[in-house]
Structures are given as structure tokens and as C-alpha cells.
Amino acid sequence: xxxxxxxxxxxxxxxxxxxxxxxxxxxxxxxxxxxxxxxxxxxxxxxxxxxxxxxxxxxxxxxxxxxxxxxxxxxxxxxxxxxxxxxxxxxxxxxxxxxxxxxxxxxxxxxxxxxxxxxxxxxxxxxxxxxxxxxxxxxxxxxxxxxxxxxxxxxxxxxxxxxxxxxxxxxxxxxxxxxxxxxxxxxxxxxxxxxxxxxxxxxxxxxxxxxxxxxxxxxxxxxxxxxxxxxxxxxxxxxxxxxxxxxxxxxxxxxxxxxxxxxxxxxxxxxxxxxxxxxxxxxxxxxxxxxxxxxxxxxxxxxxxxxxxxxxxxxxxxxxxxxxxxxxxxxxxxxxxxxxxxxxxxxxxxxxxxxxxxxxxxxxxxxxxxxxxxxxxxxxxxxxxxxxxxxxxxxxxxxxxxxxxxxxxxxxxxxxxxxxxxxxxxxxxxxxxxxxxxxxxxxxxxxxxxxxxxxxxxxxxxxxxxxxxxxxxxxxxxxxxxxxxxxxxxxxxxxxxxxxxxxxxxxxxxxxxxxxxxxxxxxxxxxxxxxxxxxxxxxxxxxxxxxxxxxxxxxxxxxxxxxxxxxxxxxxxxxxxxxxxxxxxxxxxxxxxxxxxxxxxxxxxxxx
Amino acid sequence: xxxxxxxxxxxxxxxxxxxxxxxxxxxxxxxxxxxxxxxxxxxxxxxxxxxxxxxxxxxxxxxxxxxxxxxxxxxxxxxxxxxxxxxxxxxxxxxxxxxxxxxxxxxxxxxxxxxxxxxxxxxxxxxxxxxxxxxxxxxxxxxxxxxxxxxxxxxxxxxxxxxxxxxxxxxxxxxxxxxxxxxxxxxxxxxxxxxxxxxxxxxxxxxxxxxxxxxxxxxxxxxxxxxxxxxxxxxxxxxxxxxxxxxxxxxxxxxxxxxxxxxxxxxxxxxxxxxxxxxxxxxxxxxxxxxxxxxxxxxxxxxxxxxxxxxxxxxxxxxxxxxxxxxxxxxxxxxxxxxxxxxxxxxxxxxxxxxxxxxxxxxxxxxxxxxxx
Numbered sequence: 019x020x021x022x023x024x025x026x027x028x029x030x031x032x033x034x035x036x037x038x039x040x041x042x043x044x045x046x047x048x049x050x051x052x053x054x055x056x057x058x059x060x061x062x063x064x065x066x067x068x069x070x071x072x073x074x075x076x077x078x079x080x081x082x083x084x085x086x087x088x089x090x091x092x093x094x095x096x097x098x099x100x101x102x103x104x105x106x107x108x109x110x111x112x113x114x115x116x117x118x119x120x121x122x123x124x125x126x127x128x129x130x131x132x133x134x135x136x137x138x139x140x141x142x143x144x145x146x147x148x149x150x151x152x153x154x155x156x157x158x159x160x161x162x163x164x165x166x167x168x169x170x171x172x173x174x175x176x177x178x179x180x181x182x183x184x185x186x187x188x189x190x191x192x193x194x195x196x197x198x199x200x201x202x203x204x205x206x207x208x209x210x211x212x213x214x215x216x217x218x219x220x221x222x223x224x225x226x227x228x229x230x231x232x233x234x235x236x237x238x239x240x241x242x243x244x245x246x247x248x249x250x251x252x253x254x255x256x257x258x259x260x261x262x263x264x265x266x267x268x269x270x271x272x273x274x275x276x277x278x279x280x281x282x283x284x285x286x287x288x289x290x291x292x293x294x295x296x297x298x299x300x301x302x303x304x305x306x307x308x309x310x311x312x313x314x315x316x317x318x319x320x321x322x323x324x325x326x327x328x329x330x331x332x333x334x335x336x337x338x339x340x341x342x343x344x345x346x347x348x349x350x351x352x353x354x355x356x357x358x359x360x361x362x363x364x365x366x367x368x369x370x371x372x373x374x375x376x377x378x379x380x381x382x383x384x385x386x387x388x389x390x391x392x393x394x395x396x397x398x399x400x401x402x403x404x405x406x407x408x409x410x411x412x413x414x415x416x417x418x419x420x421x422x423x424x425x426x427x428x429x430x431x432x433x434x435x436x437x438x439x440x441x442x443x444x445x446x447x448x449x450x451x452x453x454x455x456x457x458x459x460x461x462x463x464x465x466x467x468x469x470x471x472x473x474x475x476x477x478x479x480x481x482x483x484x485x486x487x488x489x490x491x492x493x494x495x496x497x498x499x500x501x502x503x504x505x506x507x508x509x510x511x512x513x514x515x516x517x518x519x520x521x522x523x524x525x526x527x528x529x530x531x532x533x534x535x536x537x538x539x540x541x542x543x544x545x546x547x548x549x550x551x552x553x554x555x556x557x558x559x560x561x562x563x564x565x566x567x568x569x570x571x572x573x574x575x576x577x578x579x580x581x582x583x584x585x586x587x588x589x590x591x592x593x594x595x596x597x598x599x600x601x602x603x604x605x606x607x608x609x610x611x612x613x614x615x616x617x618x619x620x621x622x623x624x625x626x
Numbered sequence: 627x628x629x630x631x632x633x634x635x636x637x638x639x640x641x642x643x644x645x646x647x648x649x650x651x652x653x654x655x656x657x658x659x660x661x662x663x664x665x666x667x668x669x670x671x672x673x674x675x676x677x678x679x680x681x682x683x684x685x686x687x688x689x690x691x692x693x694x695x696x697x698x699x700x701x702x703x704x705x706x707x708x709x710x711x712x713x714x715x716x717x718x719x720x721x722x723x724x725x726x727x728x729x730x731x732x733x734x735x736x737x738x739x740x741x742x743x744x745x746x747x748x749x750x751x752x753x754x755x756x757x758x759x760x761x762x763x764x765x766x767x768x769x770x771x772x773x774x775x776x777x778x779x780x781x782x783x784x785x786x787x788x789x790x791x792x793x794x795x796x797x798x799x800x801x802x803x804x805x806x807x808x809x810x811x812x813x814x815x816x817x818x819x820x821x822x823x824x825x826x827x828x829x830x831x832x833x834x835x836x837x838x839x840x841x842x843x844x845x846x847x848x849x850x851x852x853x854x855x856x857x858x859x860x861x862x863x864x865x866x867x868x869x870x871x872x873x874x875x876x877x878x879x880x881x882x883x884x885x886x887x888x889x890x891x892x893x894x895x896x897x898x899x900x901x902x903x904x905x906x907x908x909x910x911x912x913x914x915x916x917x918x919x920x921x922x923x924x925x926x927x928x929x930x931x932x933x934x935x936x937x938x939x940x941x942x943x944x945x946x947x948x949x950x951x952x953x954x955x956x957x958x959x960x961x962x963x964x965x966x967x968x969x970x971x972x973x974x975x976x977x978x979x980x981x982x983x984x985x986x987x988x989x990x991x992x993x994x995x996x997x998x999x
Contacts, residue, residue, distance in 0.1 A: 057991065065913075080963060154680040181691070184740045192678040192735070192745055196650070218740055307862075326861055331909055334849070335861025356850055361949060363849030363880035366863050367785045367909055371948040371992045372974055378949060379970035446971035621971060 023492040027078070027086060027102040028477035029071050030280055031058055031109040031269070034306035034330050034369050035440065036067075038074035039474050040082060040102070041481075041496050048496040050504035053472055054078040057370045059265075066265035068272075071107070092272055104489060107273050108476040109266070110280035110305065115255045118166040120146035120190070122173030122182040127211065130235045131172040134210070134244040136400065138251035140168070141308070141325035146189070148173070148182045154189050161193040168254055169195065169205065169227075170247060171219075172235040174212030183211045187222045194226050197258070204228040206254045210235040210247045230254070255279065275484045275493075281310045281323060283479025284438065287501070288312040289319050290482060297433035300459065302390060303475070304439035306330035306369055309389055311397040315426040320401035324393035329441050330369030333385060337362055340388035347599045348384035348457070350610035351377075351625055376625055379446070383454055386441040390458030401426045429462040429595075430516070430570055436506065438470035445469075449549075449617045452509045452586045460595050462516050463570035464559075464581060467589075471507040478505055508554045510584035514591040517567035519544040525567050525592050531558040546592040547613040552583025589617065635782040635877075635915060635994070637888045643778040643919055644764055647755050648771035650674065659766050663757035663774055665792045665902055670771045673750035679730050683713050684742025686726050691742030698744070704734045712744065758790055759902040760921040779896060779920040781877070781889055783843065786905030786916025787855065787865045788873035791819070793840035795920065797897040799823035802890035805882070806844060808833040815839050819901050819918075821893045825882035826874070828854055834872045841873035841903045843893060843918060845885035866906025866914075873905040875916045883953040886945065888996060896920045938977060938995055946979070948992040955996060956981035 026041040026048075036059075040052045054077025059070035072090060079086050085100040086093060093101030117140040121128030124147035135142050143164050146157055161169075169190065173183035190207065197205045207227040209219045216231055223229050232246040256276070270277055281303065288301035292314035301312040307328040312321045326335040337345060342355060358381065365371060365382075373379040437443070437455045445451040451469045461467075482497035484490050515525040521544055528540040533555050540550065561569045561577045571577040581588070593613075600606045611626065613619075620626045653672020663669065683698075684691045697713045706712055706728040717723035728746060735745040761776025796818040799806050806822030808830040816838040826844040828851040834842055852860050856868060877889050901920045908914040938944060942958045956979035965973040966987055974989040 155678055158678050181741055184738070185743065188680070188736070188738055188741060188743060188745065192680070192747075194675060332862050334859070334863075338859035338861045356848065357881070359850045360848060360880035364948070364952070367879060367907075368947045368994070369909065372972055372989050373970045374948065374968045374972070374974075374989055374992060375950055376970045379972065444972070446973070 023103045023489065023496070025096045025102040026481065026493070026496055027075065027092065027105045028474075028481060029074060029105075029107045030283075030473075030476040031067050031071060031107065032280065032305055032440075033110055033308075033328075034058055036070035036074045037473055037477070038071070038078050039472075039477050040078050040084070040086075041500055047503075048499040050472075050474065050500050052078045052082040052084075053474070054081065066268070067109070068265040068268050071269065094274070104274040104493070105272060106275050106277075106477070106480050106484070106493075107269060108278045108280045108283045108480045109269070110308075115140035115251070116143050116164075116167045117141065117170060117251070118143050118146065118161065118164055118168075119170045120172065120186050122148045122186065122211075124150050126239070127172045127174070127236050130242050130244065131170050131210070131247070133242070133400065134235055134247040135170055135251060136322055137244055137320075138248040138255070140251060140255070141323060146186065148185060154192075157189050158193040161190065161195045165196060167197060167206075167258065168251065169207045170251065171207060171209050171223075172211045172247075174215065174234075174236075175239055176213045176234050176237045178212055178214070180212055180215035180218065183215050184218055184222070187215075187219050191222050191226055203258070206230065206258055208232060208247060208250050208254070210250075213237075252279070252282070274489065275480065275486060278476075278480045278483060280305075280476045281321065283476045283483065284310065285312045285319070285321050285479070286483055287475050287479040287497075288436065289314060291434070291436070291501075291506075292317075292319075295434075298428075298431050299434045299436065300394075300427075300432055301436040301475075302393070302438065302442075302455075302459075304329060304386060304389060304393075304437075304441055306440075307332050309393040309439075311393050313397065313401055313427060315401070315428060315431060318426060320397070320426065322393070322397040322400045324389075324396050327389045327393050329382070329386060329389065329439075330365055332366075333362055334366045336385050336389045336392070339392055345381075345384050345388050347606065348387050348610070349380060350607045350614065351380075352603075353377075353381070376620065376623070380620065380625070382441065383445070383450055386454050387458045390454065394459055398427045429460065429465075430568070432461055432463075432465050434466045434468065435459055435461055436468045436470065438473055438475050440473065443470050443473040447619065448507065448509055448585045449619045452512075452589065453613075453617060453619055455509075456512055456589065456591060457597060460514075460597060461512050462514050462595060463568070464577075464579060465512045465514070466582060466584075467509045467512055467586075468506045468584070469509060470505055472505075474500070474505050508582060508584035510552065510554075510586040510588055511581040512589045512591055513542070513559070513561070513569065513581075514593075514595070515542055515561075515563050515567045515569045516595055517563070517573060519564065519567060519594065521545055524564055525594075526561050526563040526569060528562075528590070529560040530588075533557075540590055542590045542592040544592050544594060545609075546590070547616050548590045548592075549587055549617040550583075550590070551587040553587075554582055554584045556580050556582060557588070586617070635784060636780055637782070637886070637892060637996070638780045639892060640922060641778060641780045642775060643759065643761070643780050643921075644773050644775040645758060646767070646771060646773050647758060648767065649755055650753060652769045653753070655766050655769065655772060657763050657766070657772060659763050661763045663762060664760050665757055665900075667757040668754045669757050669763070669774070671752065671754045673752050676732060676748035676750050678735070679732065679746040679748070681712075681726060681729070681744045681746065682742065683726050683744050687713060687715050687724050689715065689742075692739055694742045694744070695737060695739065698737065700734050702734050702737055705732070706734060706746065707731055758792075758904075759919050760900065776919065776921045778922055779892055781843075781892060781918040783875035783877045783905075783907075783916040783918070784879055785863060785865075785909075786873065786875040786903075786907050787852070788841075788868045788870040788905040789866050790902065790904045790906075791840040791873045792900065792902045793817050793819040795819050795821055795893060795896050795899055795901050797821045797894055802845065802887055803884035806830055806842070811837055811839065813837050819843065819903055821890070821897070822885075823890070824884045827851070831855065831872065831874065835870070839872045841875065841905070843875045843877060843885075843903070845876070845878045846881045846883035847874065847876045849880040863907055863909040866904070866908070868905075873903055875903060875905055875918060878953055879947070881952075886955065886996060893918070938990065938993060943996045944977070944979060944993040945996050946981070946988055946992060947994045948989075951981060951986060951988065954981045956986070958993075959985060961990070 056073030119131035484493040714725040764775030765773040804823035822844040
């Protein structure tokens, strides 16, 4: 039997910050012991992602007193005093994967191709389809302009007509697209369409592109088969795109397991939580450039990436998409609009800065609410009835997709909402993270809320995915134990009655029975937000909603359950859905101040 | 010794500047290693494939795709003129023939049996790459282009718009904190690169465009004014392809911010000299910052490459890059190892900075090294 792994160093190279964690075997279990972080060093003068890794590891060294580095090298294995047993890493420091997808019918194979690309973690720049209304030369011009990193071509059911998918292939061939980065390799094209057309596809695209052929994404009309395409995209992403990030090849040579893209690692961890606890989960990872949302409803996993919604590189795009007014509605003080847009612009061009003043923090958290809200709208539109490897759909479902696209996400069904990413995980007060999540996602009924305490879900995700026989068992054990003990911080539970109610009228009456035998009664009134400090322990709850109000059991129907507190506690949200803020500025500011005060969100002082 | 890494923008009095000048597709390199170059020297050229026209011949003639070839009067590789017949059906007893004419001048690129489409390609589009700066051919990259090298002063901005421009530098603001106003921009500044101080208004930028100014280097500009110039909200900082007469290079950031003294003084010392600028910016992995290159007459080969520091250390000169104290320059007094609580309650690693004889604790992430050489 191989030696027990005693120490694990894991890093996550984000687009803004590189995070390192040290996991050690102590008292017969794995615990997170130290962490460090440093700006990601893709910028001049360093232009080498490993510099940021070494900086973050040096912080771990300084704090732990343990020697991990020998110059610019990580010492492995652990010799008791120095080094670590294994080193793993995730990375999103490649600027993202930019893909173009093509399908014969936009709402069928086009949509399946888009779903596969998104599931693999890419940004979809455009969906080409035979019926997208554009003329061939317009499509050709578009392909040339966009210069994607990769193209996924699909279309036709197996054995069916090949004409339309061949037309698309001919358009691609005529465009002779060049990859975004570098001249010396051909653009990767994945063909995942009608198997009968494979030979002709090879003839048409084999010369001008780096062609890979995988199983049809839509072998029959009622079935989706996304996995082969997703796997291939992932392989090519590692080979072609991430390897373009400066220093990345060196980083690959250091790790004991393949480097995973950050969103892939976080997603697998979210899936693990949902399976383990048999619940519906929404997870979000809000980064500097992109926001990823993961959901598991009815056991079905979905992921979307909002390419240009993030807190630094893309912060101005949040402003552009949501509008300044939507951001400012969350800010409880008057602020000069022009000055504010300049400040946000400065965050975009200097993405690694942190809010030093309270005013800066409040504005940043207001922007985060909008980035999260917009990303979730996109997620709901994409998270339709996908079943992973093979999804059975009826033809009528397929026709409905484009218009409905809302089949899976049901906020009343949601059990757990998990936030991660700097703005949530590093919020100075946990109440701020809870408020951002509730205001943006607007959970309904009873929903538990948590954050990734120090943003280590990516690192734990890669640990949980290690395939190597020698390392697998210990690495999985470490991922689970650290996850249970150190990663997820349970913030508490949000109780939100829904339905038509007059302002300030009572929406629900609640009876709480605590572990120590004490009881408490609470009323939720329309427009209010209240908090009760309760630690992470079971609390019996009985809810009697008013007539026409639903908390999960149906309008006016009572509900009994067991809920949990947390570091924030129980939050009673009477703000109905969607949360509407008063148009009148002074009334809006007063509401915001009341809600902030109710949950002790910000330090008391000049602003609050 | 405690130190931290922060991105810094280069302000170099003398460096061996080098830049790839590469064709979008492989082609011909027109210069040799060591050749002397001026900015407008064409160093490489090629032809981009012409635009494509796709003709659904089978649909037009109402025949099966497999029958298209039999009706064609042209073959792959043939040149065709606009209006020239390219396919014709046999008709009935030689009557009632249907035909297809070429919609453009071009070449028959391919004929598809499976879809019945004929692909016509229009004439190639010539593409040339110039040298961008005065200097020499440092290296020839076979069939792709060259690396141009030049002994030059080199300055990076934080953000820019529009691509490459050349012109003589003209100092307009006399002080780094002075605004470059519209009144100071005149018609005789056409083709020049203007050096301003703290701020350029939208009005002044428009005046510069109307005066055909080649470029402006300025400390600060308003973010919200970009929308009127670009026609859209700039969501992510990826620029360089804008078709604008006047390139803009912002050295400090958005708002009114005095240009750093080092940048201003260096630009001032080159007043009247020719410079090449590029506003292209990409703030993502593989970051690209806008640049100002001022080739020097001195071609001495002494080692004049940039002396990049390891990171912020005690004594480093730094600039604060986020409010409060945004834009101020100070000196690092100490780098405490412990995390410190800020007003926002954020726990961060800080540096103790002396600014105008007062000490401040500022998050290290909010500091930028100022490179002086």
C-alpha cells in the first residue's frame, strides 16, 4: 500500500488573483492549514503565471513557517520538514475559451452545440445555422472577423440528409478561418453531426483545419449526446488555448495531476454536494472576467458562463448591460454619476485593486448584485431539460426551447445557494455575502445559503477529480474532509413568502423551536427584511402563510420543516419577488438603510 | 526581504525596443536583416483570399446537386467575368434552356456534388505591413514578417484607443497637471502627436480630430466620454481596431489625473521629435498596453534594456491606483507582513507609504510601481 499523503499544495490561478492552499493530515484527518494569495502575473513586467503561483506559495510559507520552495521550484514529496506530497492546480488565466458553434437548425442542433460548448466552459461568440437568416457571404465575413479559438460544427441526425450540414462545412472551408492566437497551427474544428457526412466533412475541412470528429451531438432528434463534444473541447482547450497563457507550460510540468479549468473544478464540486445531500443547488463563481453559474435541479446538472460579466476585467460591461441606474438602486447614498463611472472604469484598467474605503466597497457590492442577477437570467434561459450524457426530449420540447428555456430552475424548489468568487468569499462581513446572494438570486420559500469561505472550491474540485490510482483515494478523502470542515461556510437560511400582499401587511407567521427547547414566534411583513442570529444547528420551523401567500407548500398552505442557522442566522425576507425598490430616492435609501441595519451588513458610521 | 509583485507600466529613457511586424497570412518579406527602416517602409506583403460568392446552381436550374457538374461550362480554377455564363441546362430539343451567370469577377473555387453549390472567389485583397517605427530589421521571420528593433525611449500608457499612428511630438500642456483644452488645439497641429497634462475633454478630443491631429497622450480622460467617440459602451478593455483619425493614449486612468512626472518629463525632453504610437489595449491574459515609441538617433549598442525591478520593496517609488489618494506618488516606508483592516473592514496586506510627508497604510494591491530609468 502506498504511503499516506500528508500534505497537499493546491493553487488556483484566476484571471486576477492566484490562490494557494495547504492541506495537511493532522489528528487523523485532512484539514486546511494555511492559505496565501497574490496577484496573477500575466501582466508585464512578469508575463509568467508561475510567478504569481510562487508568490502565493511564498505567502503560505511565511505564514506556516514550512519550507515548500527551493528557489523557483516546489519541493515534492514531503520529507517531514520540507516540501509537500502533491501539488495540483486549476487555472482560468487563459482569458477564456472563445468558440463559434454551428448547427443546421438554430433551435435544435445549433442549441445543442451551444449547450455542449457552454458545458465545456467556453464563451460562445456566435451560433451559425442554416436558418439563421444570414446569407453565406455574411456568415463567412462573420467567421473571419471573430477569429474564434475553436469551432464546433453539428447538424443532422445520424443517417439522415447531409446536404445542410455540408453547406455549413463549405461555408467554413470558404472562410478558411484562422485561430485567434498564433499563425503556426490550424484552427481546431470539431465535427459532431450526422455520421453519414463524416467522409465528406474530412474532404472539405480536413486540409484547412485541425479536424476532430466525435459522435453526433444529436444522433436522433429526441436525444442529446453532449459528452463526447464537451470532452473534446476540454482536451483542445488545454492543448491550444490555456497553453497560450504565459508560463503555463511550466506550470503544467510542476503539477501531479492535469490542470483543470477553474469552472470545471467548481462545477464538479457543486455536483458532488447535490448528490451527497440529495438536494437542489445553485452555485455561482463570480470572477474578474466571467461569472459561472452551476445548478442541479431534479438531479440534472447545468452550467453557464456569462462571458463578460465580472468584477474587474468585465466590470464596465456589467455597467453597460445593467445600466447605471440598476447598479445605483442598491447604493444607499447619493453619488456623482460621472465620478462613479470613472472609478468603475479605473477598476477595469487596473483590475487587481481592492476597495479600501467603505464607499468603494458598497459600490463594488452593488455592481456584484447586478452581475449576479444578469448571469442568473442567462443561466435560467439555458438550463433546460438537459440530462448530461443523454437527454431524452420530445419533439414538442425541442420546439419550445427557444421560447421557454426555463424548464429546470425553480426557485421555490431550491434548497441550497452557494456563492464563491472574491466579492462573495472575501466580503468583510458574511452578512454582505448573504445579502448579495439573496438580492441577486431572489430565492423563494426556504433556502439555505452558504459561501466558499476562502474561495477554495476550485482547488478542492481538482483534488476530487484526481484519477491517478496512487493518489485518488487520499485526494478524494482530503477534498471531502476539507470541504466539510473548512470550505463551505453555512451562512444560514432565508425564508421568503411569495404572493400578492398589501404593503406592510403580514405575509406569514412563523414558530421556531430551538435545540435548547426554547421557542420563538416571528411575523414576516411585506417589504421587511429581518434577521435572527441562530448558529448552525437544527431549528424546527412551522410556517403559516396568509391567504394567497406561498412558502413552498402552496398558497395559504402551512409548512413544517427543519432548517439550519449559520454564521449569519435566519433571514426573514418579506420583500416579495421580484424585489422592487421604490422609485423615490429618499424612500429607496431609507429602505436600503433599514435592510442593511436589520442584518448588520455594514459598520455604523457616516454612511450607515 | 519582504516584497510584492505589482504590474508596472514602463517609462524608459532608452531601451532596445523591438516589435514583431507580422502578416495576417503567410506572404513575402520585402526587407533583409539589418536593413534600415523608416516607419512607412513596407516590410512584408501578401494577399488575403478574396470574398466568396456561393451560387446554388442546382436550385437556380431546378436540378439535383449531382447533376450540376454536367451543366457547368466552367471548371474549378477558371476565371470568370461578371455576367459570364457558368452553367446551362440542355433544355428541350435545344430550346427552353436555363442558365446561370456569374454575379462577380473571380475564380471558380469549388463545385460541390453533395450540395450543388458553386463557390466563386473574388480577386485577392492585397495586404501590406509597414515598419511602424524607424530602426533596423532585427530579425526576419521567414514568409511571415520581421522583428523591427530601434534604440528608443519607450512609454506605456494604461489605456488607449485607435491603432498605430506616427507624427512629431508637440508639447501643448506646460505642466503635468494642466488640462489640454480645445482652445489650445489648432489647425497647424495636423499630423502631430500632442502631449497634454492631466485631462482631455470630449470637446478637446473632437477638436483634435477636426484638426487632423495624429494622436494625443494625456493623463486622464472621462470613461463616459468614450461612448460618444466609440458609439458604444466600452464593456471590456480590448481596443485598437477603432477607425479614428486621432489615437488617444491615457497614461494614468479615467478622470482628471496629472500625468506622472517621469512620463511627462520624458515626453517633454523629446518635444519636436518623431514618434510612433499605438492605442491598442487588451487587458486580459497576454496583456497589451498602449505605447509611445520615440526612436533615438544614437545607435550605440550598449546594454540599454529595461532594468525591471523584482517588485515593490522598501524605498520603491509607487503610485496609488485606487481611491482614496488615487493617482498620488509616494515612497514605500515598510511592508508589514500582517494583514491589516481597512475602513471597508477588508483584511489586506498593506504597504506603508509616505506621500507628501504623511504616512498612509495602503493595500499593496492598490499600488503600482513607477519605473524610473
